[in-house]
Structure formats: C-alpha cells, structure tokens
C-alpha cells in the first residue's frame with residue numbers, strides 16, 4: 001500500500017508528522033529516507049509533537065540515537081547518516097525495535113539488513129525550495145492499518 005502527499009511549506013510537514021505521531025503505538029517503526037534537507041528531521045519534529053513531546057528534536061547525526069521519554073510513549077529517534085563511524089551491530093537496535101516506544105529512523109537505507117520486514121517507510125523528496133513530496137509505503141498489517149488511520153485523520157482535518 002502506498003500513498004503520495006505534497007507539502008508546500010515547513011509547517012505542513014510538521015502538521016502531517018503531528019497526525020502520524022498521534023497514532024503511533026509502542027514498537028511502531030517509521031523509516032525516513034530522502035536527501036539532506038528533504039525534511040526527515042522536520043517530519044520527526046511533528047511526530048514528536050503528536051506524541052506530546054515538548055522538547056525540540058535535535059538531529060541525532062552525531063549521537064545516532066536520541067531518546068525522548070516525556071511523551072505518551074517513548075520516541076527513539078535515530079539517524080544513520082554517519083553510521084560508518086560505528087558498527088550498526090553495536091547499537092542494540094533490536095532492543096529498540098522490541099521496546100516500549102516508537103522508533104523513527106532517518107537514512108534507514110544504511111541499515112537495510114538490520115531492519116524488520118514490517119514498517120511504514122516515508123520517502124521525502126524536495127520539489128521546490130519549500131515543497132516536498134512524501135511517499136508512504138506500508139509493509140505488513142499493522143502499517144497498512146496505520147496508514148489507513150493516518151489517511152482518515154488527515155481527511156477529517
């Protein structure tokens with residue numbers, strides 16, 4: 001199941017992230033791919049707000065993983081862009097995948113082989129300076145349901 005959306009400004013990307021964040025459950029896995037500046041961290045910021053996290057999301061580029069515990073459920077935000085400096089095997093990813101929070105991974109293509117086979121993947125593409133195309137790909141029952149709920153939520157808005 002796939003879906004396309006276009007956002008024409010930063011706030012719209014935040015707003016979509018917010019809608020998605022409200023729907024997330026523990027062990028949900030969201031993969032974000034797209035070039036630098038495509039809007040992955042911006043979308044994550046919206047997801048965090050939708051989870052009720054007040055503190056700003058900082059790009060975890062150097063730390064690879066940041067944990068946010070102040071929302072409805074924990075958010076584990078990862079960025080694999082600089083993975084070459086450390087081994088993915090040492091990150092303890094499965095503990096996050098099987099943990100008590102939702103996982104969002106920027107640059108998930110760099111750990112393709114370590115990622116479970118069910119997920120919601122969102123590929124972001126810059127079209128104009130302030131517009132982005134978002135392509136949603138849901139693999140597995142849970143994520144097809146999640147994507148349907150998300151479609152419903154944005155249609156109701």
Ligand SMILES: Nc1ncnc2c1ncn2[C@@H]1O[C@H](COP(=O)(O)OP(=O)(O)O)[C@@H](O)[C@H]1O
Pocket residue numbers: 007008009010011012013034035036037038039040041042043106129130131132
């Ligand atoms: N429609 C849009 N959606 C998301 N970001 C946008 C949009 N238009 C402009 N921007 C800008 O693009 C940049 C996206 O940066 P960021 O979210 O850090 O990207 P990434 O994490 O993919 O590298 C931000 O500076 C943001 O203000």
Ligand SMILES: [Mg+2]
Pocket residue numbers: 040041042059079106
């Ligand atoms: Mg980023």
